[in-house]
Amino acid sequence: MATPLPRDPIADARLNWERHGWSDVAAPMAAITAIMRTQQILLARIEGILKPFGLTFARYELLALLSFARSGALPMNKASALLQVHPTSVTNAVDRLQGAGLVIRSPHPTDGRTTLIELTQEGRTLAKRATAALNSEVFAQSGFAEQDVDQLIRILGTFRRDAGDFSD
Amino acid sequence: MATPLPRDPIADARLNWERHGWSDVAAPMAAITAIMRTQQILLARIEGILKPFGLTFARYELLALLSFARSGALPMNKASALLQVHPTSVTNAVDRLQGAGLVIRSPHPTDGRTTLIELTQEGRTLAKRATAALNSEVFAQSGFAEQDVDQLIRILGTFRRDAGDFSD
DNA sequence: GCAATATACTAGGACATCCAAGGGTTTGGA
DNA sequence: TCCAAACCCTTGGATGTCCTAGTATATTGC
Numbered sequence: 001m002a003t004p005l006p007r008d009p010i011a012d013a014r015l016n017w018e019r020h021g022w023s024d025v026a027a028p029m030a031a032i033t034a035i036m037r038t039q040q041i042l043l044a045r046i047e048g049i050l051k052p053f054g055l056t057f058a059r060y061e062l063l064a065l066l067s068f069a070r071s072g073a074l075p076m077n078k079a080s081a082l083l084q085v086h087p088t089s090v091t092n093a094v095d096r097l098q099g100a101g102l103v104i105r106s107p108h109p110t111d112g113r114t115t116l117i118e119l120t121q122e123g124r125t126l127a128k129r130a131t132a133a134l135n136s137e138v139f140a141q142s143g144f145a146e147q148d149v150d151q152l153i154r155i156l157g158t159f160r161r162d163a164g165d166f167s168d
Numbered sequence: 169m170a171t172p173l174p175r176d177p178i179a180d181a182r183l184n185w186e187r188h189g190w191s192d193v194a195a196p197m198a199a200i201t202a203i204m205r206t207q208q209i210l211l212a213r214i215e216g217i218l219k220p221f222g223l224t225f226a227r228y229e230l231l232a233l234l235s236f237a238r239s240g241a242l243p244m245n246k247a248s249a250l251l252q253v254h255p256t257s258v259t260n261a262v263d264r265l266q267g268a269g270l271v272i273r274s275p276h277p278t279d280g281r282t283t284l285i286e287l288t289q290e291g292r293t294l295a296k297r298a299t300a301a302l303n304s305e306v307f308a309q310s311g312f313a314e315q316d317v318d319q320l321i322r323i324l325g326t327f328r329r330d331a332g333d334f335s336d
Numbered sequence: 337g338c339a340a341t342a343t344a345c346t347a348g349g350a351c352a353t354c355c356a357a358g359g360g361t362t363t364g365g366a
Numbered sequence: 367t368c369c370a371a372a373c374c375c376t377t378g379g380a381t382g383t384c385c386t387a388g389t390a391t392a393t394t395g396c
Contacts, residue, residue, distance in 0.1 A: 002249070005334040008325065009250050016236045022299075025307035031317045032210055032310060034324035037252060039207035041331045042200055044354090058382060068184045077344060081170070082177050084205060086384055091346060093382085113344040113391045131190075139193035142200060143330050148323045149199045155316045156202035157176065162311050163209045166173040212384090226352060245374060254354055259376060261352090281361045281374040 010034050042138075049137045053130045054100060058085075060130055062093050063102060066119045067127040073118040075108060084165065102126060178202050210306075217305045221298045222268060226253075228298055230261050231270060234287045235295040241286040243276060252333065270294060 010033050017026035046057050055063070061083055066072055076094065080087045094117055097103040102123030108114035119127070144152065161168060178201050185194035214225050223231070229251055234240055244262065248255045262285055265271040270291030276282035287295070312320065329336060 002332075004332050005249065006336075008328070008334045008336050009252070010328075011325070011336075013232075013236075022303055025303045027314075027317045027321065028307045028310035028312060029303075031312060031320040031324070032307065034321060034328065035203060035207050035210060037333070038324045038327055039203050040252070040353095041328065041333075042203060047354095056381070064181075068181075075344085081173065084177065084208070085382095087345070088347090088385085089383055095346095096381090108344095111344085111392075115345065135190055135193045135197075139196045139200065142196035143327050144196060144199060144323065146195075148326075149195045151319050151323060152199040153195065153202060155312065155319060156199070156206045157179070158316075159206055159311050160176070160178075160202065160209065164170075164172050165205070165209075166176045168174075168176050168179075208383090215384095224351070243374090253352095255375065256355085256377085257353055263376095264351090279362075279374085283375065 010037065045138055046134065049133050050130060053126060053133070055126070055130055058089065059093050059097055059102075060127075060134075062090065062097065062117070063119070063123055063127040064131060066103065066117060067124055067131075071118075072124065073106070073116045075114045075116055077114065079117060097123065178205065213306055214302065217301050218298060221294060221301070223294070223298055226257065227261050227265055227270075228295075228302075230258065230265065230285070231287070231291055231295040232299060234271065234285060235292055235299075239286075240292065241274070241284045243282045243284055245282065247285060265291065 010030050013033060014026045014030040017023070017029055022029075043057060046060075050056060050060050053060075062079060065079060065082060066074060074082075076090050077087065080090045083090070094103060094105065097117075098105060101120060103117050103119055106116045106118055108116055142149065160166070178198050181201060182194045182198040185191070185197055190197075211225060214228075218224060218228050221228075230247060233247060233250060234242055242250075244258050245255065248258045251258070262271060262273065265285075266273060269288060271285050271287055274284045274286055276284055310317065328334070
């Protein structure tokens with residue numbers, strides 16, 4: 001990790017915004033920028049934990065999703081929708097997971113357009129081990145106070161719903 | 169935008185975590201996943217606004233940073249530190265901004281290792297216009313309630329400090 | 337029943353990020 | 367003084383994301 005900066009660059013950006021007469025949007029700008037930076041920090045931590053397993057976060061998410069599916073299999077378009085990423089990103093992840101022997105593609109029994117992604121036994125085992133590592137190394141030490149976790153879930157949940165992620 | 173899902177996929181993931189006996193980390197997992205997804209939504213909005221200007225968020229950030237520097241110029245390593253991205257990412261962004269005539273590289277007056285990035289007049293003008301667009305189209309309609317913005321700034325500020333971003 | 341439309345996946349390309357490695361410049365200690 | 371270590375930037379490679387376009391299969395409407 002690099003040496004900490006003497007000052008918070010996002011707080012400085014907020015001051016710059018205010019100095020330029022954009023006080024009305026300075027706070028949301030700072031909040032949004034902070035979300036971007038926080039995501040970057042968290043992603044780096046997660047990738048660091050997953051690396052020994054030969055996984056990236058994108059691949060792990062897919063593996064974890066499959067491991068929670070009753071049959072251990074999902075159509076690609078379903079995975080794309082649930083992970084909320086572009087279909088080509090799923091194609092990419094499946095290519096690599098399949099190359100590693102963690103999933104296999106199989107044809108959908110009734111719809112010829114659809115491809116099912118299915119966990120292999122190896123994939124299921126790795127998903128378990130990777131999840132255990134993330135639980136203990138990242139989620140159990142998130143760095144957020146308990147009540148702040150609740151606040152985040154509430155605030156970001158509302159945001160995501162308003163953004164059209166889900167209806168609920 | 170795709171059709172909203174009937175259920176919040178992150179809330180579902182949280183339930184899955186709890187069902188598997190990981191209740192102690194289910195909430196932080198949900199919060200962290202929500203941050204990842206929120207970042208994705210915000211980035212897409214921002215990129216959508218910047219696209220007509222021929223900018224990406226990475227390039228815009230650099231342009232904005234330079235526009236706030238007294239002299240309109242910064243050493244690349246300084247920009248890398250302030251934007252908190254890898255030096256090669258700055259190299260990449262500068263290459264493209266320079267290709268678009270928005271910045272120029274110039275040698276540091278006293279340190280032969282260092283390269284200064286300098287805004288051109290064109291770059292300064294575009295930064296202003298892009299900022300105005302982001303202010304009115306994204307930050308002024310962030311989708312966060314005012315008190316939630318304050319909560320986010322507080323929670324994520326603490327997190328970033330603890331993660332070693334700054335000392336303050 | 338068949339053509340038009342919709343849906344599912346993949347190929348290719350643009351961009352961003354990081355890491356590892358290499359070449360040039362400065363600094364600092366022997 | 368001089369060479370090793372530190373520092374700065376760039377190149378090349380791996381990965382991920384998205385978009386556009388193309389192919390194959392289903393569904394719909396006349």
